[in-house]
Amino acid sequence: MEPYAHPITLEATDVGCDRAGIPVVRGVSFTLKPGRAIQLFGPNGSGKSSMLSMFAGLIPPTEGELAWHSDGDKRAKPFDGMTLFIGHETSVKLALTAKENLQFWTQLYGIEKPRRDERISQALELVGASHFSDIRTGRLSAGQRRRIDLARAAIADRPIWLLDEPAAAIDATGVAVIGRMIEKHLEQGGIAIVATHDELGSKFDRLELGR
Ligand SMILES: Nc1ncnc2c1ncn2[C@@H]1O[C@H](COP(=O)(O)OP(=O)(O)OP(=O)(O)O)[C@@H](O)[C@H]1O
Structure with a gap:
């Protein structure tokens, strides 16, 4: 760490x-x-x-x-x-899967390309979202979606x-x-x-x- x-x-x-x-x-x-x-x-x-x-x-x-x-x-x-700001409204893009949202955030937060996949898997696992990471987020529950929002904290440094x-x-x-x-x-x-x-x-x- x-x-x-x-x-x-x-x-x-x-x-x-x-x-x-x-x-x-x-x-x-x-x-x-x-x-x-x-x-x-x-x-x-x-x-x-x-x-x-x-x-x-x-x-x-x-x-x-x-x-x-x-x-x-x-x-x-x-x-x-x-600064990492997670507001009360979701920043998850509902047309994308969790993994796709995280891919977008790794780019946004400037994670180097070779480290992106590993960082995404770690973040998904941390927030307990690995098992629904390939489902379009618009079809997830409010709590599942919030977990993906929080994964942003594990992506951004x-x-x-x-x-x-x-x-x-x-x-x-x-x-x-x-x-x-x-x-x-x-x-x-x-x-x-x-x-x-x-x-x-x-x-x-x-x-x-x-x-
Ligand atoms: N964009 C805005 N334009 C004008 N007034 C606003 C705006 N956002 C919030 N307010 C007002 O500012 C006050 C504080 O709102 P704020 O959202 O900061 O409170 P809060 O403590 O976060 O509330 P909650 O617990 O409901 O989320 C409220 O009276 C609200 O009406």
Whole structure:
């Protein structure tokens, strides 16, 4: 298990974000160092997905400051090619099989050609999707499809994981798999911010929104 080549620290100072001009989140501060994770809690509409979009650089903070640190460099936006964002909506292409989706992602994430097949088999096995990997994903169950979404985390070699309800529609065995994937990612020196109501491990700091 290789440590990430460029460990990242994320510092948030009093950040807040608005949606359509309406304040959603206010006054969030933390420092997230390599090997640590934050679990976002909060009721529906409290701003968990909005926060993740903000950390992904998709919407700007309305107030406060985000600072990404890597190799002595500091930026207000995430460094290019460092973030894996798994949103709550599926990114699986339903006309393709799981294997074909993963083939696409290995190209997207710049995996060298000779290593692609091995990486795909490992990822499918990890998320327990090997036995349905040749079926068109439009014909799979919600939980099976979510497992394929999560395989993206095993394909991409990225130190920042932003996961929105990764365990939605996933059974207890699958939740344990997600916990282990995150644990391994943290051991490699990655960071993770995860919106979830599930218990995923002890390395998480808790951030409760909507209070
Ligand atoms: N694209 C958007 N345009 C305008 N308002 C939005 C948009 N997305 C979210 N909002 C608003 O921002 C607020 C927070 O939504 P968000 O999706 O971040 O909450 P959440 O905590 O992730 O909710 P859930 O638990 O239901 O997924 C809500 O009031 C929502 O209506």
